[in-house]
Amino acid sequence: MHIVVCIKQVPDSTQIRIHPVTNTIMRQGVPAIINPYDLFSLEEALRIKDKTGARVTMLTMGPPMAEAALRKALSFGADQAVLLTDRKFAGSDTLATSYALSAAIRKLGEEEPVDMVFCGKQTVDGDTAQVGPGIATRLGLRQLTYISSVVDLDLAKREITVQRRSEGGVQVLKTALPVMITMLEGTNTIRFGTMDDLFRAARTEIRVWSKDDCVEDETKVGLKGSPTVVSKVFVPKPRAEKAKFIEAEGGEPAGVAAAAVETIFAAQPKLAAGLLARAAAGA
Amino acid sequence: MVEKFDAIVVGAGPSGNAATYTLAKAGMNVLQLERGEYPGAKNVQGGIMYAAELEKIIPDFRDDCPTERHIIEQRIWLLGDDSYIGTNYRSDAFNTDAPNRYTIIRANIDKWFSERIRKAGALQICETTVTELLRDASGKVYGVKTDRVGGEIHADVVVMADGVNALLAKRAGLHQELAPQNVALAVKEILFIDPDLIQQRFGLKDEEGVVIEIMGKVTKGMVGTAFLYTNKESLTIGIGCLVSDFKQAGVAPYKLLEDLKNHPVIKPLIEGAEMKEYAAHMIPEGGYNAVPQLTGDGWLAVGDAAHFNNAAHREGSNLAMASGRMAAETIIELKRAGRPMTAANLAAYRRKLDDSFVMKDLKKYRDLPDIMHANKQFFGAYPDLLNGAAHNLFTVDSVDKLTKEKEIMRSFVKKRSFFGLMGDAIKLARAFR
Numbered sequence A: 001m002h003i004v005v006c007i008k009q010v011p012d013s014t015q016i017r018i019h020p021v022t023n024t025i026m027r028q029g030v031p032a033i034i035n036p037y038d039l040f041s042l043e044e045a046l047r048i049k050d051k052t053g054a055r056v057t058m059l060t061m062g063p064p065m066a067e068a069a070l071r072k073a074l075s076f077g078a079d080q081a082v083l084l085t086d087r088k089f090a091g092s093d094t095l096a097t098s099y100a101l102s103a104a105i106r107k108l109g110e111e112e113p114v115d116m117v118f119c120g121k122q123t124v125d126g127d128t129a130q131v132g133p134g135i136a137t138r139l140g141l142r143q144l145t146y147i148s149s150v151v152d153l154d155l156a157k158r159e160i161t162v163q164r165r166s167e168g169g170v171q172v173l174k175t176a177l178p179v180m181i182t183m184l185e186g187t188n189t190i191r192f193g194t195m196d197d198l199f200r201a202a203r204t205e206i207r208v209w210s211k212d213d214c215v216e217d218e219t220k221v222g223l224k225g226s227p228t229v230v231s232k233v234f235v236p237k238p239r240a241e242k243a244k245f246i247e248a249e250g251g252e253p254a255g256v257a258a259a260a261v262e263t264i265f266a267a268q269p270k271l272a273a274g275l276l277a278r279a280a281a282g283a
Numbered sequence B: 001m002v003e004k005f006d007a008i009v010v011g012a013g014p015s016g017n018a019a020t021y022t023l024a025k026a027g028m029n030v031l032q033l034e035r036g037e038y039p040g041a042k043n044v045q046g047g048i049m050y051a052a053e054l055e056k057i058i059p060d061f062r063d064d065c066p067t068e069r070h071i072i073e074q075r076i077w078l079l080g081d082d083s084y085i086g087t088n089y090r091s092d093a094f095n096t097d098a099p100n101r102y103t104i105i106r107a108n109i110d111k112w113f114s115e116r117i118r119k120a121g122a123l124q125i126c127e128t129t130v131t132e133l134l135r136d137a138s139g140k141v142y143g144v145k146t147d148r149v150g151g152e153i154h155a156d157v158v159v160m161a162d163g164v165n166a167l168l169a170k171r172a173g174l175h176q177e178l179a180p181q182n183v184a185l186a187v188k189e190i191l192f193i194d195p196d197l198i199q200q201r202f203g204l205k206d207e208e209g210v211v212i213e214i215m216g217k218v219t220k221g222m223v224g225t226a227f228l229y230t231n232k233e234s235l236t237i238g239i240g241c242l243v244s245d246f247k248q249a250g251v252a253p254y255k256l257l258e259d260l261k262n263h264p265v266i267k268p269l270i271e272g273a274e275m276k277e278y279a280a281h282m283i284p285e286g287g288y289n290a291v292p293q294l295t296g297d298g299w300l301a302v303g304d305a306a307h308f309n310n311a312a313h314r315e316g317s318n319l320a321m322a323s324g325r326m327a328a329e330t331i332i333e334l335k336r337a338g339r340p341m342t343a344a345n346l347a348a349y350r351r352k353l354d355d356s357f358v359m360k361d362l363k364k365y366r367d368l369p370d371i372m373h374a375n376k377q378f379f380g381a382y383p384d385l386l387n388g389a390a391h392n393l394f395t396v397d398s399v400d401k402l403t404k405e406k407e408i409m410r411s412f413v414k415k416r417s418f419f420g421l422m423g424d425a426i427k428l429a430r431a432f433r
Helices: A036-052 A064-076 A094-111 A131-139 A195-203 A253-267 A269-282 B014-025 B051-057 B106-120 B167-171 B195-202 B243-249 B253-261 B317-337 B343-354 B357-364 B368-374 B381-393 B401-416 B418-431
Strands: A002-006 A009-011 A032-034 A055-061 A080-084 A116-120 A142-154 A159-166 A169-176 A179-183 A207-209 B003-010 B030-033 B048-050 B070-079 B084-090 B101-103 B123-125 B130-135 B141-146 B152-160 B183-192 B208-216 B224-230 B234-242 B274-284 B299-301
Touching: A002 A036, A002 A094, A002 A131, A009 A064, A032 A036, A032 A064, A036 A055, A036 A064, A036 A116, A036 A142, A036 A179, A055 A064, A055 A094, A064 A080, A064 A195, A080 A094, A094 A131, A116 A131, A131 A142, A131 A179, A142 A169, A195 B123, A253 A269, B003 B014, B003 B141, B003 B317, B014 B030, B014 B051, B014 B106, B014 B317, B030 B152, B048 B051, B048 B317, B051 B317, B070 B101, B070 B381, B084 B381, B101 B208, B106 B123, B130 B152, B130 B167, B152 B317, B183 B243, B183 B253, B208 B381, B234 B243, B234 B253, B299 B317, B299 B343, B317 B343, B317 B357, B343 B357, B368 B418, B381 B401, B401 B418
Parallel strands: A002 A055, A002 A116, A055 A080, A080 A207, A116 A179, A142 A179, B003 B030, B003 B152, B030 B123, B070 B208, B152 B299
Antiparallel strands: A009 A032, A142 A159, A159 A169, B048 B101, B070 B084, B130 B141, B141 B152, B183 B234, B183 B274, B208 B224, B224 B234
16 A cells, blocks of 8 residues: 655744735745645545555655655654655646646656545645645546545455545545545544654655656646636625514514515515416416 | 664753754764754743854854844943933944854744754754653663653763753752742743834944843832844844742733833834734743752753853853753763763763853852842832932033032932942942952
């Protein structure tokens, strides 16, 4: 078993400050942390390692300082770490990032076939939730997103059973390896590594790969490979409107109900027309 | 399998860093353990860094050490209720290629120092708390135990650089609990401000800096001092008093800091600044008489854990670095001579300290803490008297000068009596002899 866990180093969003003079975000001095969502995926990968003896490889793309995030991840119990860093990667959007990461995973697979890729659900700085599925698509992995628990892993049959949280409830999914998994937040708690883990983290040489080490098509990474244009940043309008209270105290039940229906129909004329048409057709 | 090292250094402050770096540079197999999330996470300093000691350890530190401003002006202020009297010394001669003092933001220095330590070959592990010393039946220390699973680690010698609380030595029964009158509690804020404003308000250019050391009414009669330092893009302001005095006076430290910030002579200097960071820390102030046992079988204590702080001159981190370096040098010498890390052999560390400014300075001011503690007039009555005298003298109001001098003299005698004044002079002379 070989598991690759993709993480991202992000600014600690709870400690970002605004420059009092220029009113811009002050990146300097803001501590960098591992994207909190990634830790749920890392912990799940480590639990699989505990059970199966799988090898866990950490992977990140970022500036050289992202090495700190990898070393931290090693201290939780991962086995090795690869840092993808190159000026040519700068400015990558999710399309270019997933291209570079999938190229690196493909290369890792040449050393030892990759059975599972874990990614965070999304990052706290970009919030797109696109990189994980992007990697899965490029590598032809089955996607298991928003997973709340890994129920079973059958290594003989190479099958995995998981619970996936969806809007309507919980789905139980079974599929064949290799897979790409993103874990839901709050589904586990990252462990406190052992003394051995810390020694290994302190001693492990982080492997540093540049563009030339794994990427074939240079035009697909960095700014060149990033079609995303941020044209405008705005705060969306809140969707929910204020609730209206219809006085029910002391009124006739039928009258109150009629008033409620009237209020709803007034607010939703389309709904009213549709329901009335169906009522007419039914009658 | 239990890991074994030549030496384990507990703590990543100036003393622990100096010890670890010196040991690693000499090719020793050294492990540094730090409980904070990163080196420096738990450290608080005003701070002023004195170059000489760091230079002894890392001669080329100026190449990449993230200092703030080099100090070209020192002000010492005695605050009255709405005034100050004091002295300034400013010199362009401080603008050299190798300045002697710098303002610093401690977290930046620790991060830099740690990178140098790792490059020197030491193994550094953070987020790991050493919970106890491992000792054999004879009491000899042979390693440490941490809060991690499988947390036992062995070493020939353990350097305790775990700071002012010195919890390790206390838990092992090697050090006693700190006496409240031997420890100060200091609080400080880093105030973010436009660098142009710093330069205008303090008359500075480029990376020049000013230090203001403050005593007086603002400590409300408690034994304590305050400070204001200029950083690149911020000001550091802080105040500290003895824990015993805080307890007796029932004053909250943050309230003292607020009063300092609102003092009429301080307020205009920090106007428009935004608070970026608030920190508090204890400072060992007991001086020479409070220095605990420094060595034993398999262990040494350095820095704040050994109570190395010169309260009179606001020096701590340089004593810490010097002691860390000397502890490391002692270990290196023993190791190279193939001698064991026994209490008798490690006593060479104490002799090195005695021969250096560390112990010589602490010894010189050995009576200072007791005298200050027993004579609160130096923190209340005298600031008032001196400020009053200056106010009288510099108010031109047709009163003749001889009468003014007599008035001033009378105010002093009235407040302290003739013998009181003489006694205070003698006490001060003794404290600073």
